[in-house]
Amino acid sequence: MKKGSEFKVLSSESGAPSATGSKSAVRAATPSTQNSKPKTQNYFLGLDLGGTSIKAVAVTATGEKLRQRSVPFVDRDMEWAKKIRTLIRAWRRELGEPAGIGLSAPGLAAKDARSIAVMPGRLLGLERLDWTDYLASPRPIPILNDAHAALLGEVWRGAARGLRDVMLFTLGTGVGGAAMVDGHLLRGAIGRAGHLGHITVDWNGPRDDFNTPGSLEHFMGNKFIRERTKGRFASTHELVAAAIKGDAAAKEIWDRSVRALGCSISSLINVLDSDAVIIGGGIARAGETLFAPLERYVRHYEWQAGGHQARIVRAELGDYAGAYGSAANALGFDPARD
Amino acid sequence: MKKGSEFKVLSSESGAPSATGSKSAVRAATPSTQNSKPKTQNYFLGLDLGGTSIKAVAVTATGEKLRQRSVPFVDRDMEWAKKIRTLIRAWRRELGEPAGIGLSAPGLAAKDARSIAVMPGRLLGLERLDWTDYLASPRPIPILNDAHAALLGEVWRGAARGLRDVMLFTLGTGVGGAAMVDGHLLRGAIGRAGHLGHITVDWNGPRDDFNTPGSLEHFMGNKFIRERTKGRFASTHELVAAAIKGDAAAKEIWDRSVRALGCSISSLINVLDSDAVIIGGGIARAGETLFAPLERYVRHYEWQAGGHQARIVRAELGDYAGAYGSAANALGFDPARD
Numbered sequence: 001m002k003k004g005s006e007f008k009v010l011s012s013e014s015g016a017p018s019a020t021g022s023k024s025a026v027r028a029a030t031p032s033t034q035n036s037k038p039k040t041q042n043y044f045l046g047l048d049l050g051g052t053s054i055k056a057v058a059v060t061a062t063g064e065k066l067r068q069r070s071v072p073f074v075d076r077d078m079e080w081a082k083k084i085r086t087l088i089r090a091w092r093r094e095l096g097e098p099a100g101i102g103l104s105a106p107g108l109a110a111k112d113a114r115s116i117a118v119m120p121g122r123l124l125g126l127e128r129l130d131w132t133d134y135l136a137s138p139r140p141i142p143i144l145n146d147a148h149a150a151l152l153g154e155v156w157r158g159a160a161r162g163l164r165d166v167m168l169f170t171l172g173t174g175v176g177g178a179a180m181v182d183g184h185l186l187r188g189a190i191g192r193a194g195h196l197g198h199i200t201v202d203w204n205g206p207r208d209d210f211n212t213p214g215s216l217e218h219f220m221g222n223k224f225i226r227e228r229t230k231g232r233f234a235s236t237h238e239l240v241a242a243a244i245k246g247d248a249a250a251k252e253i254w255d256r257s258v259r260a261l262g263c264s265i266s267s268l269i270n271v272l273d274s275d276a277v278i279i280g281g282g283i284a285r286a287g288e289t290l291f292a293p294l295e296r297y298v299r300h301y302e303w304q305a306g307g308h309q310a311r312i313v314r315a316e317l318g319d320y321a322g323a324y325g326s327a328a329n330a331l332g333f334d335p336a337r338d
Numbered sequence: 339m340k341k342g343s344e345f346k347v348l349s350s351e352s353g354a355p356s357a358t359g360s361k362s363a364v365r366a367a368t369p370s371t372q373n374s375k376p377k378t379q380n381y382f383l384g385l386d387l388g389g390t391s392i393k394a395v396a397v398t399a400t401g402e403k404l405r406q407r408s409v410p411f412v413d414r415d416m417e418w419a420k421k422i423r424t425l426i427r428a429w430r431r432e433l434g435e436p437a438g439i440g441l442s443a444p445g446l447a448a449k450d451a452r453s454i455a456v457m458p459g460r461l462l463g464l465e466r467l468d469w470t471d472y473l474a475s476p477r478p479i480p481i482l483n484d485a486h487a488a489l490l491g492e493v494w495r496g497a498a499r500g501l502r503d504v505m506l507f508t509l510g511t512g513v514g515g516a517a518m519v520d521g522h523l524l525r526g527a528i529g530r531a532g533h534l535g536h537i538t539v540d541w542n543g544p545r546d547d548f549n550t551p552g553s554l555e556h557f558m559g560n561k562f563i564r565e566r567t568k569g570r571f572a573s574t575h576e577l578v579a580a581a582i583k584g585d586a587a588a589k590e591i592w593d594r595s596v597r598a599l600g601c602s603i604s605s606l607i608n609v610l611d612s613d614a615v616i617i618g619g620g621i622a623r624a625g626e627t628l629f630a631p632l633e634r635y636v637r638h639y640e641w642q643a644g645g646h647q648a649r650i651v652r653a654e655l656g657d658y659a660g661a662y663g664s665a666a667n668a669l670g671f672d673p674a675r676d
Contacts, residue, residue: 108643117644118643118644164527165527179609181519181522181524181525181526181531182525182526182531184519184520184522186519186609186610186611187519187520188503188519188520188610188611188612189611189613189646189648190643190644190646191611192611192641192643193519193520193609193611194609194611195609196608196609198605198608198641199537199606199608199609200539200601200602200604200605201541202540202541202542203539203540203598204540207639210608210641211604211638211640211641211642212604212605212608212641213601213639215605259541263541263551264538266538266550267536267537267538267550267553268537268609270530270533270536270548270550271517271531271532271533271537271606271609271610272524272526272531272609273524273526273527273529273531274526274527275527301549301550301551302549303530303536303548303549303550304549305456305528306446306455306456308527310527
């Protein structure tokens, strides 16, 4: 993208671009002449900043998808931020002014929801970047943690539609998560609520990156696969493939992983009292090899007060869950009220 | 108490008793003559039904205590319900009509908050008893689970005043709990959220009453003390006394209990992201013998993202926490908004 081409996100209640004195704004609005009404729709723009790509959706207030895009980036010189600006400009030209923009990213969202407050180690420049200012938006752009956004997306338009008590596990390199109780997406004192991968399963196990001994992530996260398999497997995909082929050692290791997840889910049902548990992330692609034994373990360990059983369901929105959640957040979707 | 003396709780916005045609209401109002204004205050009545006694407080909207009482009962023929009626009648005579009444009890509160929906095994008659109807209250009497009420009380007027992200552990026969996140008291799909004693610490341990393997309750609850100490101690009190006197085996067993609690707290900080952890119940009377090692274990296992440390504090309201919480609930105290 061209450097220095500042782009102003304009706001108007109707969703139509308004004329301003800003040169760049005028340039951005070029496709619509002053006399022809710009092709505009009342839509919301949801952005999810990942580690290597930006996922974006443009959706109506009822969740109808108008656009969807994945934009890869290299994590240097805030290329991700510039690509987000470019993307917004392009959709603004095509669709008119969005009625709202929401964004999610890794790390802990600030209390005022204007930035990611804590994200050490990567996406340099993200911490404390005020997106409303950066994108010169006259209306605040609410920021969510990526897992929080994914859960909100799944509740709005995905596997947990209409539910208020839900937890989400994303099984991948690590084990991420988020939780909603009574329709409230749990954020917490410093925006860290829902780190469901960092609860103890075996207190005699080693402490993980977050100091949690014998954590669920330790048993299920892809990052520990070599340690767990004594170097035999380089990925959970390989492990599961070997287990399916009947490799006894692989079957046993995989069974321990699934049991750890079932045990964690059952513990957290007692804490969060969920109606449904959504499982997403790359490892969820294992399908029935994961879901069949997981269902058995959860039923074995679950309290089932009054006969209540939490449903175990697969995430539906895939890589775009966070983008949908960001759009839902921008439009003020609130299951506690809606 | 006299059977059949039905008592109507009267309602008026000012909190003053209104004249009605009800004989019992007239009788209840007897101390005030028709010409002298009844001695009345704008107060809220909080009731907490326990296993052997009813705790009650009459408090103003700012938490000033007007009355406090503990009424013992025997668990037969719904004696507890009748004693609650009698108590309300007495305070109504003395203080005038309450501006609101709230009640908490063991078990899972119904979605509509008018009753306890699930409470098997004891307090026969409590399940599905509609307190608004039973007490003939013209204004709904909101019902809370007892641990939920205790936490709300501690947040309103106790150890967690002014906080929004808090968890409570009650260490006694079992390990109970409750959680508040972002100012929302977590209730959940069937009112069971916050059963913090039923999370796994050691997945190889035996399953507890709720099917949770190696649960915190297993390591800390008084009900498992004989099992944990191979019959040497009959209560945690005895165990702690022996540990203080230098008994090496007692010290080791107690240390395991505290480590299990520290480990559980640290896990749940990652899920609930609390500012403070309140410890109540009989075992909290162990004082520094509990709190000093607990603090060390939590610091050892806690994530401490951005340097954040959750405070570990002792409950302040003791046996009356639930009654305060019920009063807070009746007056509409909402930390998410207030």
